[in-house]
Amino acid sequence: MTEQRMRAWRVQTPGPVAGGPLRAVREPLPEPGDGELLVRVLACGVCRTDLHVAEGDLPVHRRHVVPGHEVVAEVIGGDLGSHAVGDRVGIPWLRSTCGRCRYCLRGDENLCPASTYTGWDADGGYAEFATVPADFALPLPSGYDPQTLAPLLCAGIIGYRALLRAEVPRGGTLGIYGFGGSAHLTAQVALARGSRVHVMTRGEEAQRLALDLGASSAQGAYDAPPEPLDSAILFAPAGELVPTALEALDAGGTLALAGIHLTDVPTLNYQRHLFREKTVRSVTANTRRDAREFLTFAGEHRLHVTTTPYPLDRADRALADLSAGRFAGAAVLVP
Numbered sequence: 001m002t003e004q005r006m007r008a009w010r011v012q013t014p015g016p017v018a019g020g021p022l023r024a025v026r027e028p029l030p031e032p033g034d035g036e037l038l039v040r041v042l043a044c045g046v047c048r049t050d051l052h053v054a055e056g057d058l059p060v061h062r063r064h065v066v067p068g069h070e071v072v073a074e075v076i077g078g079d080l081g082s083h084a085v086g087d088r089v090g091i092p093w094l095r096s097t098c099g100r101c102r103y104c105l106r107g108d109e110n111l112c113p114a115s116t117y118t119g120w121d122a123d124g125g126y127a128e129f130a131t132v133p134a135d136f137a138l139p140l141p142s143g144y145d146p147q148t149l150a151p152l153l154c155a156g157i158i159g160y161r162a163l164l165r166a167e168v169p170r171g172g173t174l175g176i177y178g179f180g181g182s183a184h185l186t187a188q189v190a191l192a193r194g195s196r197v198h199v200m201t202r203g204e205e206a207q208r209l210a211l212d213l214g215a216s217s218a219q220g221a222y223d224a225p226p227e228p229l230d231s232a233i234l235f236a237p238a239g240e241l242v243p244t245a246l247e248a249l250d251a252g253g254t255l256a257l258a259g260i261h262l263t264d265v266p267t268l269n270y271q272r273h274l275f276r277e278k279t280v281r282s283v284t285a286n287t288r289r290d291a292r293e294f295l296t297f298a299g300e301h302r303l304h305v306t307t308t309p310y311p312l313d314r315a316d317r318a319l320a321d322l323s324a325g326r327f328a329g330a331a332v333l334v335p
């Protein structure tokens, strides 16, 4: 009997995407370890973090890693735990935590210093098959095809955590700075929960999408919203916008910084930007609880997701197109 093999992409040598850091390989299926599922990949979203892994902006955690952490998959075997063969599961960025440290014990597993990540510390979804710890595989809502679900697994979940961190009061106003993949999903959650949403972003196309989705207003990134904001989320990785967003907050308002990377924040003026109990807070990854809450929400509300499909064989092209901003919405690899 010949051993079954699969197609996958590995980061050969991290470097500029123009130089082709990914290499297509054919190799045996991965072996699930203790407590791990073996899954068949149905779709894998292409996230900007994959670009950071491929280009070497993030230090190498696993040599020749298979990127990809927005994986929609079907369980085909392994150590099933509470899952069953045939279940559809999601494999997100957060792959494991220690479960024992003070952060894990108090419910802040996103801050666990021993956490590992899919497509960085362990092989991800740019492949036909993958493994995932059963405890970290996410149940997926019905009513979506795999291609549509994939972007929810990173952009959607992280945006949801940012929304929680922004603590929008019931019926309150939320300002969203920057309107890419994560922001457009987060706006839909906020709107469905009864918030008024104002979007500050450059680009007429993004502004039009914001209004189409139900935002009350859309204007330039540095423009003032038409009313004071109870809460705001900065999705754009631009620290220059922090003072602008703080000035747009009402007294007692909260600004959540959603990005992993942020350029330097200019000097803040205490009276103008912080006094009257304004709060600034960062957002770091997510917990499994955030993920489950968001995916449950997605099952109850039809989220609008724009995707551009690529065959798995063109993963290198998808990354290059992401780097150059050549497509609308989220790129998704389909084996």
Ligand SMILES: [Zn+2]
Pocket (backbone or CB within 6 Å): 047, 048, 049, 050, 069, 093, 154, 155
């Ligand atoms: Zn991601």
Ligand SMILES: [Zn+2]
Pocket (backbone or CB within 6 Å): 097, 098, 099, 100, 101, 102, 103, 104, 105, 109, 112, 113, 114, 115
């Ligand atoms: Zn821990």
